[in-house]
Amino acid sequence: MTGNSVASRIRLNDATVAQLLAKAGVDPTVLAQVPVNVGLIARTQRATPITSIKREDLPVDGLLLPNPQGFTISVNRGHSEERQRFSLAHEVAHAILSPRNPAFRNGSKHIRSSERDCESFASMLLMPNPAFTDFVRDYGPSLATITRLANTFKTSIRATAIRFVDVIGQLGVPCILILSQLSCQTSGRRLRVQWAHQNTLKPDGRPEFFIPSNKSVGFKSAYAAFGNDAVHAAREMVELGNLRVRTQTESVAFGRGSNRFVVTLVYPDAKHESQHSVDHIKTEK
Numbered sequence: 001m002t003g004n005s006v007a008s009r010i011r012l013n014d015a016t017v018a019q020l021l022a023k024a025g026v027d028p029t030v031l032a033q034v035p036v037n038v039g040l041i042a043r044t045q046r047a048t049p050i051t052s053i054k055r056e057d058l059p060v061d062g063l064l065l066p067n068p069q070g071f072t073i074s075v076n077r078g079h080s081e082e083r084q085r086f087s088l089a090h091e092v093a094h095a096i097l098s099p100r101n102p103a104f105r106n107g108s109k110h111i112r113s114s115e116r117d118c119e120s121f122a123s124m125l126l127m128p129n130p131a132f133t134d135f136v137r138d139y140g141p142s143l144a145t146i147t148r149l150a151n152t153f154k155t156s157i158r159a160t161a162i163r164f165v166d167v168i169g170q171l172g173v174p175c176i177l178i179l180s181q182l183s184c185q186t187s188g189r190r191l192r193v194q195w196a197h198q199n200t201l202k203p204d205g206r207p208e209f210f211i212p213s214n215k216s217v218g219f220k221s222a223y224a225a226f227g228n229d230a231v232h233a234a235r236e237m238v239e240l241g242n243l244r245v246r247t248q249t250e251s252v253a254f255g256r257g258s259n260r261f262v263v264t265l266v267y268p269d270a271k272h273e274s275q276h277s278v279d280h281i282k283t284e285k
């Protein structure tokens with residue numbers, strides 16, 4: 001659900017999210033515990049009175065709806081535990097970014113909460129800093145780190161991988177995450193790009209690399225990963241859109257049948273290669 005008040009716009013980052021949570025009365029010690037108790041945050045924040053949290057059969061991920069006492073958050077019980085946690089955090093973001101409590105509306109600036117803002121807020125709420133950045137720094141950049149972080153923070157691989165790419169970019173390590181799926185076309189069975197997320201941005205904030213959707217992926221590590229559930233690493237030539245570099249790739253596959261997809265991490269800048277911790281990863285020859 002989207003917010004109903006538009007008065008100002010803030011740039012969401014770890015600092016502003018922490019300020020908004022503090023303003024909503026969330027105890028900082030709750031935020032410091034990993035995995036984050038998002039249900040407790042929903043019930044204790046005071047920006048919007050959440051009187052009930054339900055797991056239901058829904059046609060959407062989650063909803064924030066008024067009830068006679070306050071508001072109810074419903075999340076889709078058909079989704080994984082990790083995805084339900086993200087949906088709950090997303091609705092908490094709506095509650096805090098577009099407060100429904102008159103005490104919070106009076107005299108205070110309202111914030112426009114877009115769906116995108118709520119996704120960012122939820123990500124920073126579930127994978128808070130400095131804890132998340134400390135783990136990334138300690139474990140080093142790799143797919144194994146993403147899996148470990150997802151287990152630690154109880155978040156989906158996809159949400160964790162996106163947060164990982166953003167955070168490691170802040171640490172000065174460029175990388176691109178590419179999700180691909182097998183498609184059978186007349187040209188044969190090929191892995192094709194479903195989506196990509198990168199931290200290599202141009203000065204105007206737009207992505208440095210253009211990676212077209214549905215583009216055929218040629219990574220050796222991705223095809224090796226498709227065949228089993230191990231992580232595969234390769235030093236190889238990557239040619240995808242305007243990205244052309246000989247570099248390190250790491251891939252791992254998830255799911256079965258038509259739901260099988262491959263996540264590949266690409267490190268476009270070779271000068272960072274020496275920092276990669278790949279000693280525990282099976283390297284493709």
Ligand SMILES: [Zn+2]
Nearest residue numbers: 001002115118
């Ligand atoms: Zn929403």
